[in-house]
Amino acid sequence: MLIKRSPNGIDLPFPSEITPRDVYESRRTFIRQLAVGTIAGGSLLEMANREAFAQGSSRAKLPGKANPAYIAHDKVTAYKDATTYNNFYEFGTDKSDPAENAHTLIPRPWTVSIEGEVKKPMTLDLDQLLKLAPLEERIYRLRCVEGWSMVIPWTGYSLSELIKKAEPTGNAKYVEFVSLADRKQMPGVGSRVLNWPYVEGLRMDEAMHPLALLTLGMYGELLPNQNGAPVRIVLPWKYGFKSAKSIVKIRFVKEQPRTAWNVAAPSEYGFYSNVNPEVDHPRWSQAAERRIGEDGFLAKKRKTLMFNGYSDVAPLYAGMDLKRFF
Template sequence: MLIKHVRANDPSSSEITPRSVFADRRRLLKAAAAAGVWALAPAAASAAKPARGEPIPNVVKWPKSLPEMPTAYDLATTYNNFYEFGFDKDDPARHSSKFKPRPWTVKVEGHAEKTGTFDLDDLIKPHQLEERVYRFRCVEAWSMVVPWVGVPLGDVLKKFGPTAKAKYVAFQTVLRPEEMPGQRLALLKWPYVEGLRLDEAMHPLALLTVGMYGELLPNQNGAPLRLMLPWKYGFKSIKSIVRIAFVENQPPTSWNIATPSEYGFYSNVNPRVDHPRWTQATERRLGDPFFSPRRPTPMFNGYADEVAHLYAGMDLAKLY
Protein backbone atom coordinates (compact mmCIF):
# COMPACT_ATOMS: atom_id res chain seq x y z
CA MET A 1 0.00 0.00 0.00
CA LEU A 2 1.29 3.38 -0.92
CA ILE A 3 0.97 5.88 1.79
CA LYS A 4 1.82 9.44 0.93
CA HIS A 5 3.30 11.24 3.83
CA VAL A 6 2.58 14.89 3.68
CA ARG A 7 5.60 16.84 4.75
CA ALA A 8 5.36 20.29 6.15
CA ASN A 9 6.80 21.96 3.07
CA ASP A 10 4.83 19.96 0.50
CA PRO A 11 2.29 22.05 -1.34
CA SER A 12 -1.29 21.28 -0.42
CA SER A 13 -3.51 20.68 -3.45
CA SER A 14 -5.20 24.04 -2.94
CA GLU A 15 -1.83 25.69 -3.43
CA ILE A 16 -1.15 24.11 -6.80
CA THR A 17 -1.46 26.72 -9.52
CA PRO A 18 -4.06 25.96 -12.19
CA ARG A 19 -2.47 25.55 -15.61
CA SER A 20 -4.33 28.54 -17.07
CA VAL A 21 -2.95 30.81 -14.38
CA PHE A 22 0.53 29.36 -14.84
CA ALA A 23 0.38 29.91 -18.59
CA ASP A 24 -0.65 33.50 -18.07
CA ARG A 25 1.73 34.08 -15.17
CA ARG A 26 3.77 36.87 -16.70
CA ARG A 27 0.76 39.01 -17.40
CA LEU A 28 -0.79 38.21 -14.05
CA LEU A 29 2.41 38.98 -12.19
CA LYS A 30 2.70 42.27 -14.00
CA ALA A 31 -0.92 43.09 -13.33
CA ALA A 32 -0.62 42.15 -9.68
CA ALA A 33 2.57 44.11 -9.29
CA ALA A 34 0.89 47.06 -10.94
CA ALA A 35 -0.77 47.72 -7.58
CA GLY A 36 -2.49 45.11 -5.51
CA VAL A 37 -6.21 45.40 -5.80
CA TRP A 38 -5.98 47.45 -9.00
CA ALA A 39 -5.15 44.22 -10.80
CA LEU A 40 -8.78 43.27 -10.29
CA ALA A 41 -10.05 46.43 -11.95
CA PRO A 42 -12.20 46.00 -15.04
CA ALA A 43 -9.62 48.10 -16.90
CA ALA A 44 -7.26 45.12 -16.84
CA ALA A 45 -9.74 42.99 -18.76
CA SER A 46 -11.66 45.35 -21.00
CA ALA A 47 -9.09 47.37 -22.92
CA ALA A 48 -10.79 48.67 -26.06
CA LYS A 49 -9.95 46.47 -29.04
CA PRO A 50 -8.97 48.62 -32.02
CA ALA A 51 -10.05 47.61 -35.51
CA ARG A 52 -7.35 45.48 -37.11
CA GLY A 53 -5.80 46.02 -40.52
CA GLU A 54 -5.51 43.93 -43.65
CA PRO A 55 -3.15 40.93 -43.26
CA ILE A 56 -0.07 40.89 -45.51
CA PRO A 57 0.61 37.60 -47.36
CA ASN A 58 4.01 36.06 -48.22
CA VAL A 59 6.08 37.46 -45.38
CA VAL A 60 9.17 35.61 -44.23
CA LYS A 61 10.44 35.87 -40.69
CA TRP A 62 13.79 37.61 -40.38
CA PRO A 63 16.11 35.28 -38.45
CA LYS A 64 17.71 38.04 -36.36
CA SER A 65 14.50 39.34 -34.78
CA LEU A 66 14.58 40.24 -31.09
CA PRO A 67 13.59 37.34 -28.89
CA GLU A 68 11.46 39.73 -26.78
CA MET A 69 7.65 39.73 -26.66
CA PRO A 70 6.27 42.50 -28.89
CA THR A 71 4.42 45.38 -27.25
CA ALA A 72 0.64 44.93 -27.30
CA TYR A 73 -0.91 46.00 -30.62
CA ASP A 74 -3.34 48.41 -28.97
CA LEU A 75 -0.50 50.23 -27.18
CA ALA A 76 1.66 50.54 -30.30
CA THR A 77 -1.29 51.88 -32.32
CA THR A 78 -2.80 54.33 -29.81
CA TYR A 79 0.28 56.05 -28.41
CA ASN A 80 1.96 57.79 -31.34
CA ASN A 81 3.90 60.87 -32.24
CA PHE A 82 2.61 61.79 -35.68
CA TYR A 83 2.14 65.56 -35.46
CA GLU A 84 0.45 65.66 -38.85
CA PHE A 85 -2.61 64.28 -37.05
CA GLY A 86 -2.30 66.31 -33.84
CA PHE A 87 0.10 66.98 -31.01
CA ASP A 88 -1.16 64.58 -28.31
CA LYS A 89 -0.23 60.91 -28.28
CA ASP A 90 -3.81 59.74 -28.86
CA ASP A 91 -4.51 62.26 -31.65
CA PRO A 92 -3.07 60.16 -34.52
CA ALA A 93 -5.32 57.20 -33.71
CA ARG A 94 -8.35 59.47 -33.28
CA HIS A 95 -7.86 61.88 -36.18
CA SER A 96 -6.43 59.75 -38.99
CA SER A 97 -9.52 57.87 -40.18
CA LYS A 98 -10.06 60.27 -43.12
CA PHE A 99 -6.54 59.71 -44.42
CA LYS A 100 -6.39 57.70 -47.68
CA PRO A 101 -3.17 55.69 -47.92
CA ARG A 102 -4.06 54.19 -51.31
CA PRO A 103 -3.46 54.68 -54.19
CA TRP A 104 0.06 55.91 -53.38
CA THR A 105 3.00 57.01 -55.45
CA VAL A 106 6.54 58.01 -54.51
CA LYS A 107 8.58 60.54 -56.43
CA VAL A 108 12.25 59.61 -56.77
CA GLU A 109 14.59 62.47 -57.67
CA GLY A 110 18.17 63.64 -57.70
CA HIS A 111 21.50 61.99 -58.42
CA ALA A 112 20.39 58.58 -59.68
CA GLU A 113 20.25 56.82 -63.01
CA LYS A 114 16.55 56.08 -62.71
CA THR A 115 14.20 58.73 -61.39
CA GLY A 116 10.48 59.40 -61.73
CA THR A 117 7.19 58.70 -60.01
CA PHE A 118 6.59 55.12 -58.94
CA ASP A 119 3.58 53.28 -57.65
CA LEU A 120 4.06 51.98 -54.12
CA ASP A 121 3.38 48.37 -55.15
CA ASP A 122 5.97 48.56 -57.94
CA LEU A 123 8.58 49.72 -55.44
CA ILE A 124 7.92 46.91 -52.99
CA LYS A 125 6.93 43.95 -55.20
CA PRO A 126 10.39 43.01 -56.55
CA HIS A 127 11.56 42.37 -52.98
CA GLN A 128 10.83 39.69 -50.40
CA LEU A 129 8.79 41.10 -47.50
CA GLU A 130 10.28 40.34 -44.11
CA GLU A 131 8.90 40.52 -40.61
CA ARG A 132 11.48 42.01 -38.29
CA VAL A 133 11.01 42.48 -34.56
CA TYR A 134 12.91 45.66 -33.67
CA ARG A 135 13.29 47.75 -30.57
CA PHE A 136 11.77 51.22 -31.04
CA ARG A 137 13.11 54.05 -28.91
CA CYS A 138 11.50 57.50 -28.86
CA VAL A 139 13.62 60.53 -27.97
CA GLU A 140 11.04 61.15 -25.23
CA ALA A 141 12.52 58.15 -23.38
CA TRP A 142 9.73 55.62 -23.97
CA SER A 143 10.17 52.49 -26.01
CA MET A 144 8.41 49.49 -27.47
CA VAL A 145 9.10 46.27 -29.35
CA VAL A 146 7.33 45.99 -32.69
CA PRO A 147 7.17 43.35 -35.45
CA TRP A 148 7.50 45.49 -38.59
CA VAL A 149 6.90 44.22 -42.13
CA GLY A 150 9.01 45.66 -44.91
CA VAL A 151 11.93 45.32 -47.29
CA PRO A 152 15.54 46.46 -46.85
CA LEU A 153 15.67 50.15 -47.81
CA GLY A 154 19.09 49.68 -49.43
CA ASP A 155 17.78 47.05 -51.86
CA VAL A 156 15.10 49.47 -53.05
CA LEU A 157 17.49 52.42 -53.31
CA LYS A 158 20.08 50.40 -55.28
CA LYS A 159 17.53 49.80 -58.05
CA PHE A 160 17.57 53.54 -58.82
CA GLY A 161 21.32 53.51 -59.32
CA PRO A 162 22.53 56.38 -57.18
CA THR A 163 25.47 58.17 -58.85
CA ALA A 164 28.77 59.23 -57.29
CA LYS A 165 27.27 62.61 -56.41
CA ALA A 166 24.64 61.01 -54.18
CA LYS A 167 25.99 61.43 -50.64
CA TYR A 168 22.71 61.69 -48.74
CA VAL A 169 19.10 60.60 -49.14
CA ALA A 170 16.29 63.04 -48.32
CA PHE A 171 12.77 61.89 -47.49
CA GLN A 172 9.49 63.82 -47.36
CA THR A 173 6.09 63.12 -45.83
CA VAL A 174 2.87 63.76 -47.75
CA LEU A 175 1.28 67.22 -47.37
CA ARG A 176 -2.49 66.92 -47.09
CA PRO A 177 -3.83 69.44 -44.58
CA GLU A 178 -7.38 68.52 -45.57
CA GLU A 179 -6.80 64.96 -44.30
CA MET A 180 -4.15 65.76 -41.69
CA PRO A 181 -5.49 68.27 -39.17
CA GLY A 182 -2.11 68.82 -37.49
CA GLN A 183 -0.75 70.28 -40.73
CA ARG A 184 -3.21 73.18 -40.43
CA LEU A 185 -1.12 74.51 -37.53
CA ALA A 186 2.36 75.68 -38.43
CA LEU A 187 4.00 74.46 -35.21
CA LEU A 188 6.38 72.37 -37.31
CA LYS A 189 7.36 73.44 -40.82
CA TRP A 190 5.31 71.22 -43.14
CA PRO A 191 5.84 68.94 -44.94
CA TYR A 192 7.93 66.86 -42.55
CA VAL A 193 11.37 66.08 -43.94
CA GLU A 194 14.11 63.71 -42.85
CA GLY A 195 17.42 62.52 -44.18
CA LEU A 196 20.20 59.96 -43.91
CA ARG A 197 23.75 59.65 -45.07
CA LEU A 198 23.76 57.27 -48.08
CA ASP A 199 25.72 54.59 -46.15
CA GLU A 200 23.19 54.77 -43.31
CA ALA A 201 20.32 54.38 -45.77
CA MET A 202 22.09 51.39 -47.36
CA HIS A 203 22.61 49.68 -44.00
CA PRO A 204 20.86 46.28 -43.93
CA LEU A 205 18.96 47.21 -40.73
CA ALA A 206 17.21 50.16 -42.43
CA LEU A 207 13.75 48.86 -43.27
CA LEU A 208 11.36 50.40 -45.77
CA THR A 209 8.21 49.49 -43.89
CA VAL A 210 4.67 48.79 -45.11
CA GLY A 211 3.20 46.89 -42.17
CA MET A 212 3.28 45.93 -38.52
CA TYR A 213 1.95 42.93 -36.60
CA GLY A 214 1.50 41.11 -39.93
CA GLU A 215 -0.92 43.74 -41.25
CA LEU A 216 -0.77 46.85 -43.43
CA LEU A 217 0.38 49.91 -41.47
CA PRO A 218 -2.48 51.72 -39.72
CA ASN A 219 -2.79 55.39 -40.69
CA GLN A 220 -1.57 56.54 -37.28
CA ASN A 221 1.65 54.54 -37.66
CA GLY A 222 2.67 56.08 -40.99
CA ALA A 223 0.63 54.33 -43.68
CA PRO A 224 1.32 53.27 -46.28
CA LEU A 225 5.13 53.63 -46.32
CA ARG A 226 7.60 54.62 -43.62
CA LEU A 227 11.16 54.08 -42.54
CA MET A 228 12.23 52.01 -39.57
CA LEU A 229 15.73 52.80 -38.34
CA PRO A 230 15.99 50.90 -35.07
CA TRP A 231 19.30 52.45 -33.93
CA LYS A 232 17.96 56.02 -34.20
CA TYR A 233 15.34 57.93 -32.22
CA GLY A 234 11.84 57.40 -33.57
CA PHE A 235 11.43 60.78 -35.25
CA LYS A 236 14.10 59.82 -37.81
CA SER A 237 11.84 57.04 -39.06
CA ILE A 238 9.74 59.30 -41.28
CA LYS A 239 6.15 58.30 -42.05
CA SER A 240 3.84 58.42 -45.11
CA ILE A 241 6.74 58.97 -47.53
CA VAL A 242 5.99 60.60 -50.92
CA ARG A 243 9.44 61.74 -51.97
CA ILE A 244 12.93 60.22 -51.95
CA ALA A 245 15.81 62.34 -53.26
CA PHE A 246 19.47 61.48 -53.73
CA VAL A 247 21.35 64.65 -52.82
CA GLU A 248 24.92 65.86 -52.49
CA ASN A 249 24.66 67.88 -49.27
CA GLN A 250 23.21 67.07 -45.86
CA PRO A 251 19.46 67.66 -46.22
CA PRO A 252 17.42 69.66 -43.68
CA THR A 253 15.42 67.65 -41.11
CA SER A 254 12.20 68.84 -39.46
CA TRP A 255 13.02 68.61 -35.76
CA ASN A 256 16.46 70.06 -36.34
CA ILE A 257 14.82 73.04 -38.06
CA ALA A 258 12.39 73.46 -35.13
CA THR A 259 14.91 73.13 -32.25
CA PRO A 260 18.49 72.70 -33.47
CA SER A 261 19.94 72.65 -29.95
CA GLU A 262 17.88 69.58 -29.08
CA TYR A 263 17.70 67.48 -32.24
CA GLY A 264 20.70 66.80 -34.45
CA PHE A 265 20.93 65.31 -37.94
CA TYR A 266 22.14 61.90 -36.77
CA SER A 267 19.94 61.39 -33.69
CA ASN A 268 21.40 57.98 -32.92
CA VAL A 269 20.13 56.44 -29.71
CA ASN A 270 22.88 57.27 -27.24
CA PRO A 271 22.48 56.86 -23.48
CA ARG A 272 25.63 58.92 -22.90
CA VAL A 273 24.48 62.05 -24.70
CA ASP A 274 21.81 63.60 -22.54
CA HIS A 275 18.92 65.55 -23.92
CA PRO A 276 17.91 68.80 -22.20
CA ARG A 277 14.38 67.42 -21.64
CA TRP A 278 14.80 63.72 -21.04
CA THR A 279 17.45 61.46 -19.62
CA GLN A 280 18.55 59.15 -22.41
CA ALA A 281 20.26 56.72 -20.04
CA THR A 282 16.99 54.94 -19.25
CA GLU A 283 13.61 54.42 -20.84
CA ARG A 284 10.05 53.48 -20.02
CA ARG A 285 8.93 50.40 -21.97
CA LEU A 286 5.24 50.65 -22.86
CA GLY A 287 3.35 47.84 -21.15
CA ASP A 288 5.68 47.54 -18.17
CA PRO A 289 3.96 47.60 -14.75
CA PHE A 290 2.95 51.00 -13.40
CA PHE A 291 5.33 50.64 -10.47
CA SER A 292 8.56 49.39 -12.00
CA PRO A 293 12.09 50.64 -12.55
CA ARG A 294 12.94 52.15 -15.92
CA ARG A 295 15.05 50.06 -18.27
CA PRO A 296 18.61 51.04 -19.17
CA THR A 297 18.95 52.22 -22.79
CA PRO A 298 21.76 50.45 -24.68
CA MET A 299 24.11 52.27 -27.07
CA PHE A 300 22.56 52.53 -30.57
CA ASN A 301 19.44 51.03 -28.98
CA GLY A 302 21.17 47.65 -28.78
CA TYR A 303 22.33 47.61 -32.43
CA ALA A 304 25.91 48.79 -31.76
CA ASP A 305 27.51 45.63 -33.20
CA GLU A 306 25.77 46.26 -36.50
CA VAL A 307 25.96 50.04 -36.88
CA ALA A 308 28.80 51.42 -34.72
CA HIS A 309 31.25 51.21 -37.65
CA LEU A 310 29.18 53.80 -39.54
CA TYR A 311 30.19 56.41 -36.98
CA ALA A 312 33.80 55.40 -36.33
CA GLY A 313 35.94 58.42 -35.47
CA MET A 314 32.97 60.77 -35.07
CA ASP A 315 32.43 62.74 -31.88
CA LEU A 316 28.89 61.60 -31.10
CA ALA A 317 28.50 64.21 -28.36
CA LYS A 318 28.89 66.93 -31.00
CA LEU A 319 27.24 65.12 -33.91
CA TYR A 320 24.19 64.07 -31.92
Protein backbone atom coordinates (compact mmCIF):
# COMPACT_ATOMS: atom_id res chain seq x y z
CA MET A 1 0.00 0.00 0.00
CA LEU A 2 1.41 3.44 -0.90
CA ILE A 3 2.31 5.39 2.23
CA LYS A 4 3.21 9.06 2.48
CA ARG A 5 5.53 10.12 5.27
CA SER A 6 5.82 13.24 7.34
CA PRO A 7 8.66 15.62 6.35
CA ASN A 8 11.12 13.89 8.69
CA GLY A 9 10.34 10.52 7.10
CA ILE A 10 8.51 9.06 10.09
CA ASP A 11 4.82 8.24 10.53
CA LEU A 12 3.95 9.12 14.11
CA PRO A 13 0.60 8.71 15.92
CA PHE A 14 -1.00 11.50 17.89
CA PRO A 15 0.23 11.27 21.51
CA SER A 16 -3.15 11.36 23.23
CA GLU A 17 -4.18 9.55 26.37
CA ILE A 18 -6.74 6.74 26.75
CA THR A 19 -10.30 7.89 27.60
CA PRO A 20 -10.74 7.80 31.39
CA ARG A 21 -12.49 4.65 32.53
CA ASP A 22 -15.28 6.45 34.39
CA VAL A 23 -16.16 8.53 31.33
CA TYR A 24 -16.16 5.49 29.07
CA GLU A 25 -18.26 3.42 31.48
CA SER A 26 -20.86 6.18 31.91
CA ARG A 27 -21.19 6.44 28.13
CA ARG A 28 -21.68 2.68 27.83
CA THR A 29 -24.32 2.77 30.60
CA PHE A 30 -26.28 5.40 28.67
CA ILE A 31 -26.03 3.35 25.48
CA ARG A 32 -27.38 0.23 27.20
CA GLN A 33 -30.27 2.20 28.66
CA LEU A 34 -31.21 3.36 25.17
CA ALA A 35 -31.01 -0.20 23.91
CA VAL A 36 -33.70 -1.57 26.26
CA GLY A 37 -37.01 -2.01 24.51
CA THR A 38 -38.53 -0.03 21.66
CA ILE A 39 -37.84 3.70 21.65
CA ALA A 40 -41.00 5.72 21.16
CA GLY A 41 -41.29 9.07 19.45
CA GLY A 42 -39.02 8.52 16.44
CA SER A 43 -36.33 6.38 14.91
CA LEU A 44 -33.23 5.17 16.72
CA LEU A 45 -31.16 7.58 14.68
CA GLU A 46 -33.43 10.55 15.48
CA MET A 47 -33.41 9.68 19.17
CA ALA A 48 -29.64 9.36 19.20
CA ASN A 49 -29.20 12.73 17.54
CA ARG A 50 -31.65 14.47 19.86
CA GLU A 51 -29.77 13.12 22.87
CA ALA A 52 -26.43 14.22 21.47
CA PHE A 53 -27.65 17.74 20.73
CA ALA A 54 -29.27 17.98 24.18
CA GLN A 55 -25.86 17.24 25.72
CA GLY A 56 -24.17 19.85 23.56
CA SER A 57 -22.31 17.27 21.48
CA SER A 58 -22.08 16.99 17.71
CA ARG A 59 -21.43 13.26 18.01
CA ALA A 60 -24.66 11.26 18.08
CA LYS A 61 -24.87 8.35 20.51
CA LEU A 62 -25.69 4.91 19.18
CA PRO A 63 -27.30 2.16 21.27
CA GLY A 64 -25.56 -1.17 21.48
CA LYS A 65 -25.56 -3.94 24.06
CA ALA A 66 -22.09 -5.18 24.99
CA ASN A 67 -21.54 -8.74 23.73
CA PRO A 68 -19.14 -10.50 26.17
CA ALA A 69 -18.33 -13.14 23.55
CA TYR A 70 -16.59 -10.51 21.42
CA ILE A 71 -14.60 -8.41 23.84
CA ALA A 72 -10.85 -8.14 23.33
CA HIS A 73 -9.34 -7.60 26.77
CA ASP A 74 -6.65 -5.29 25.45
CA LYS A 75 -6.49 -1.63 26.44
CA VAL A 76 -8.91 0.36 24.27
CA THR A 77 -7.25 2.82 21.91
CA ALA A 78 -8.03 6.49 22.62
CA TYR A 79 -10.85 7.92 20.52
CA LYS A 80 -8.60 10.73 19.29
CA ASP A 81 -5.99 8.27 17.97
CA ALA A 82 -8.57 6.02 16.32
CA THR A 83 -10.18 8.95 14.51
CA THR A 84 -7.07 10.89 13.44
CA TYR A 85 -4.65 8.14 12.36
CA ASN A 86 -6.11 5.85 9.75
CA ASN A 87 -6.35 4.90 6.08
CA PHE A 88 -9.21 6.12 3.89
CA TYR A 89 -7.68 6.86 0.50
CA GLU A 90 -10.82 8.51 -0.81
CA PHE A 91 -9.75 11.43 1.39
CA GLY A 92 -5.97 11.26 0.91
CA THR A 93 -3.01 8.97 1.50
CA ASP A 94 -1.54 10.53 4.66
CA LYS A 95 -2.74 9.06 7.95
CA SER A 96 -4.07 12.47 8.99
CA ASP A 97 -5.86 13.19 5.70
CA PRO A 98 -9.17 11.44 6.47
CA ALA A 99 -9.72 13.43 9.67
CA GLU A 100 -8.80 16.67 7.90
CA ASN A 101 -10.77 16.11 4.69
CA ALA A 102 -13.74 13.85 5.45
CA HIS A 103 -15.98 16.70 6.61
CA THR A 104 -17.11 16.90 2.97
CA LEU A 105 -18.75 13.47 3.15
CA ILE A 106 -22.55 13.59 3.46
CA PRO A 107 -23.52 10.44 5.43
CA ARG A 108 -27.26 11.13 5.57
CA PRO A 109 -29.43 10.39 3.71
CA TRP A 110 -27.75 7.12 2.70
CA THR A 111 -28.85 3.87 1.08
CA VAL A 112 -27.20 0.51 0.52
CA SER A 113 -28.43 -1.68 -2.33
CA ILE A 114 -28.38 -5.48 -1.98
CA GLU A 115 -27.97 -7.06 -5.40
CA GLY A 116 -26.93 -10.07 -7.42
CA GLU A 117 -27.55 -13.72 -6.61
CA VAL A 118 -30.26 -13.20 -3.99
CA LYS A 119 -33.95 -14.02 -3.80
CA LYS A 120 -34.73 -10.73 -2.10
CA PRO A 121 -32.82 -7.81 -3.61
CA MET A 122 -33.49 -4.65 -1.66
CA THR A 123 -32.38 -1.12 -0.94
CA LEU A 124 -32.02 -0.18 2.71
CA ASP A 125 -31.68 3.29 4.17
CA LEU A 126 -29.67 4.01 7.29
CA ASP A 127 -32.56 3.75 9.69
CA GLN A 128 -33.56 0.38 8.21
CA LEU A 129 -30.00 -0.83 8.67
CA LEU A 130 -30.05 0.30 12.29
CA LYS A 131 -33.25 -1.68 12.93
CA LEU A 132 -32.39 -4.80 10.92
CA ALA A 133 -30.93 -6.64 13.95
CA PRO A 134 -30.14 -5.87 17.61
CA LEU A 135 -27.08 -3.65 17.83
CA GLU A 136 -24.10 -4.95 19.78
CA GLU A 137 -20.93 -3.38 21.08
CA ARG A 138 -17.86 -5.48 20.31
CA ILE A 139 -14.28 -4.60 21.17
CA TYR A 140 -12.09 -5.80 18.30
CA ARG A 141 -8.39 -5.60 17.62
CA LEU A 142 -7.67 -4.06 14.22
CA ARG A 143 -4.34 -4.83 12.50
CA CYS A 144 -3.18 -2.73 9.56
CA VAL A 145 -1.03 -4.22 6.81
CA GLU A 146 1.60 -1.49 7.41
CA GLY A 147 2.32 -2.91 10.86
CA TRP A 148 0.24 -0.86 13.29
CA SER A 149 -2.78 -1.88 15.32
CA MET A 150 -5.59 -0.50 17.47
CA VAL A 151 -8.30 -1.79 19.81
CA ILE A 152 -11.71 -0.26 19.08
CA PRO A 153 -15.23 -0.70 20.49
CA TRP A 154 -17.47 -1.06 17.43
CA THR A 155 -21.27 -1.03 17.25
CA GLY A 156 -23.18 -3.19 14.77
CA TYR A 157 -24.30 -6.76 14.25
CA SER A 158 -23.09 -9.84 12.42
CA LEU A 159 -23.12 -9.39 8.65
CA SER A 160 -24.87 -12.76 8.51
CA GLU A 161 -28.05 -11.07 9.78
CA LEU A 162 -28.30 -9.02 6.60
CA ILE A 163 -27.27 -11.95 4.41
CA LYS A 164 -30.07 -14.10 5.80
CA LYS A 165 -32.60 -11.36 5.04
CA ALA A 166 -31.44 -11.24 1.41
CA GLU A 167 -31.65 -15.05 0.98
CA PRO A 168 -28.68 -15.74 -1.35
CA THR A 169 -29.21 -18.34 -4.06
CA GLY A 170 -26.99 -21.38 -4.51
CA ASN A 171 -25.02 -19.42 -7.11
CA ALA A 172 -23.75 -16.93 -4.52
CA LYS A 173 -20.16 -17.93 -3.74
CA TYR A 174 -18.77 -14.51 -2.80
CA VAL A 175 -19.94 -11.19 -1.36
CA GLU A 176 -18.68 -7.96 -2.94
CA PHE A 177 -18.68 -4.59 -1.16
CA VAL A 178 -18.63 -1.36 -3.17
CA SER A 179 -17.78 1.95 -1.51
CA LEU A 180 -18.97 5.39 -2.46
CA ALA A 181 -16.77 7.12 -5.08
CA ASP A 182 -17.93 10.71 -5.40
CA ARG A 183 -15.30 13.30 -6.36
CA LYS A 184 -17.45 16.11 -4.99
CA GLN A 185 -17.43 14.53 -1.53
CA MET A 186 -14.15 12.61 -1.69
CA PRO A 187 -11.13 14.55 -2.98
CA GLY A 188 -8.92 11.45 -3.09
CA VAL A 189 -11.10 9.77 -5.71
CA GLY A 190 -9.40 11.98 -8.30
CA SER A 191 -6.04 10.32 -7.61
CA ARG A 192 -4.52 7.42 -9.54
CA VAL A 193 -3.59 5.45 -6.43
CA LEU A 194 -6.42 2.99 -7.06
CA ASN A 195 -9.14 2.26 -9.59
CA TRP A 196 -12.36 3.65 -8.14
CA PRO A 197 -14.77 2.78 -6.66
CA TYR A 198 -13.07 0.91 -3.83
CA VAL A 199 -14.17 -2.73 -3.96
CA GLU A 200 -13.62 -5.49 -1.42
CA GLY A 201 -14.94 -9.02 -1.10
CA LEU A 202 -15.27 -12.17 0.94
CA ARG A 203 -15.97 -15.80 0.32
CA MET A 204 -19.51 -16.61 1.42
CA ASP A 205 -18.46 -18.66 4.45
CA GLU A 206 -16.22 -15.81 5.60
CA ALA A 207 -19.08 -13.35 5.27
CA MET A 208 -21.34 -15.64 7.28
CA HIS A 209 -18.86 -16.02 10.15
CA PRO A 210 -20.27 -14.31 13.28
CA LEU A 211 -17.09 -12.23 13.69
CA ALA A 212 -17.78 -10.37 10.43
CA LEU A 213 -19.45 -7.19 11.65
CA LEU A 214 -21.76 -4.86 9.74
CA THR A 215 -20.68 -1.72 11.54
CA LEU A 216 -22.62 1.50 12.15
CA GLY A 217 -20.76 3.01 15.08
CA MET A 218 -17.69 3.10 17.29
CA TYR A 219 -17.05 4.21 20.88
CA GLY A 220 -20.81 4.18 21.48
CA GLU A 221 -21.45 6.77 18.78
CA LEU A 222 -22.29 6.87 15.09
CA LEU A 223 -19.30 6.29 12.84
CA PRO A 224 -17.27 9.44 12.17
CA ASN A 225 -16.87 10.29 8.49
CA GLN A 226 -13.15 9.51 8.53
CA ASN A 227 -13.78 6.00 9.86
CA GLY A 228 -16.21 4.91 7.17
CA ALA A 229 -19.54 6.57 7.93
CA PRO A 230 -22.28 5.70 7.86
CA VAL A 231 -21.80 1.95 7.33
CA ARG A 232 -18.76 -0.25 6.92
CA ILE A 233 -17.53 -3.79 7.51
CA VAL A 234 -15.09 -4.79 10.26
CA LEU A 235 -13.21 -8.08 9.83
CA PRO A 236 -10.88 -8.38 12.84
CA TRP A 237 -8.93 -11.41 11.57
CA LYS A 238 -7.96 -9.69 8.31
CA TYR A 239 -5.75 -6.70 7.58
CA GLY A 240 -7.60 -3.41 7.89
CA PHE A 241 -7.92 -2.65 4.17
CA LYS A 242 -10.30 -5.62 3.81
CA SER A 243 -12.88 -3.80 5.96
CA ALA A 244 -14.68 -1.72 3.32
CA LYS A 245 -15.88 1.75 4.35
CA SER A 246 -18.82 3.98 3.33
CA ILE A 247 -20.56 1.09 1.57
CA VAL A 248 -23.25 1.81 -1.01
CA LYS A 249 -23.64 -1.62 -2.59
CA ILE A 250 -23.41 -5.25 -1.45
CA ARG A 251 -23.45 -7.74 -4.31
CA PHE A 252 -23.68 -11.54 -4.15
CA VAL A 253 -21.69 -13.02 -7.02
CA LYS A 254 -20.54 -16.31 -8.55
CA GLU A 255 -16.91 -15.34 -9.17
CA GLN A 256 -14.23 -14.00 -6.85
CA PRO A 257 -14.47 -10.18 -6.87
CA ARG A 258 -11.65 -8.08 -8.29
CA THR A 259 -10.79 -6.16 -5.13
CA ALA A 260 -9.11 -2.76 -5.11
CA TRP A 261 -5.69 -3.55 -3.66
CA ASN A 262 -5.48 -6.99 -5.22
CA VAL A 263 -5.94 -5.37 -8.63
CA ALA A 264 -3.49 -2.55 -7.87
CA ALA A 265 -0.69 -4.77 -6.51
CA PRO A 266 -1.55 -8.49 -6.68
CA SER A 267 1.90 -9.62 -5.52
CA GLU A 268 1.51 -7.59 -2.33
CA TYR A 269 -2.18 -7.79 -1.45
CA GLY A 270 -3.91 -11.12 -1.80
CA PHE A 271 -7.65 -11.65 -1.90
CA TYR A 272 -7.74 -13.25 1.56
CA SER A 273 -5.30 -10.95 3.39
CA ASN A 274 -5.63 -12.79 6.69
CA VAL A 275 -3.36 -11.52 9.45
CA ASN A 276 -0.47 -13.98 9.33
CA PRO A 277 2.88 -13.31 11.06
CA GLU A 278 4.47 -16.10 9.00
CA VAL A 279 3.73 -14.49 5.62
CA ASP A 280 5.63 -11.26 5.12
CA HIS A 281 4.62 -8.41 2.90
CA PRO A 282 7.19 -8.25 0.07
CA ARG A 283 8.59 -5.01 1.52
CA TRP A 284 8.39 -5.63 5.29
CA SER A 285 7.86 -8.27 7.97
CA GLN A 286 4.42 -8.98 9.41
CA ALA A 287 5.77 -10.75 12.52
CA ALA A 288 5.36 -7.75 14.85
CA GLU A 289 3.20 -4.65 15.21
CA ARG A 290 3.06 -1.25 16.90
CA ARG A 291 -0.05 -0.50 18.97
CA ILE A 292 -1.08 3.10 18.33
CA GLY A 293 -1.26 5.14 21.54
CA GLU A 294 0.72 2.57 23.55
CA ASP A 295 3.89 1.59 21.71
CA GLY A 296 6.18 4.50 20.92
CA PHE A 297 7.84 4.57 17.53
CA LEU A 298 11.16 3.45 19.00
CA ALA A 299 9.67 0.96 21.48
CA LYS A 300 9.99 -2.78 20.97
CA LYS A 301 7.06 -4.02 18.89
CA ARG A 302 4.65 -6.67 20.12
CA LYS A 303 4.29 -10.02 18.36
CA THR A 304 1.49 -10.35 15.83
CA LEU A 305 -0.91 -13.23 16.43
CA MET A 306 -2.14 -15.62 13.74
CA PHE A 307 -5.53 -14.39 12.49
CA ASN A 308 -4.92 -11.41 14.79
CA GLY A 309 -5.72 -13.72 17.72
CA TYR A 310 -9.14 -14.74 16.39
CA SER A 311 -8.53 -18.47 16.14
CA ASP A 312 -12.27 -19.20 15.70
CA VAL A 313 -11.84 -18.52 11.97
CA ALA A 314 -9.10 -21.12 11.47
CA PRO A 315 -11.54 -23.85 10.25
CA LEU A 316 -12.46 -21.59 7.32
CA TYR A 317 -8.98 -22.16 5.90
CA ALA A 318 -8.38 -25.79 6.81
CA GLY A 319 -6.28 -27.50 4.14
CA MET A 320 -5.40 -24.25 2.37
CA ASP A 321 -1.84 -23.20 1.63
CA LEU A 322 -1.90 -19.80 3.39
CA LYS A 323 1.33 -18.71 1.70
CA ARG A 324 -0.27 -19.21 -1.68
CA PHE A 325 -3.70 -17.95 -0.66
CA PHE A 326 -2.40 -14.93 1.23
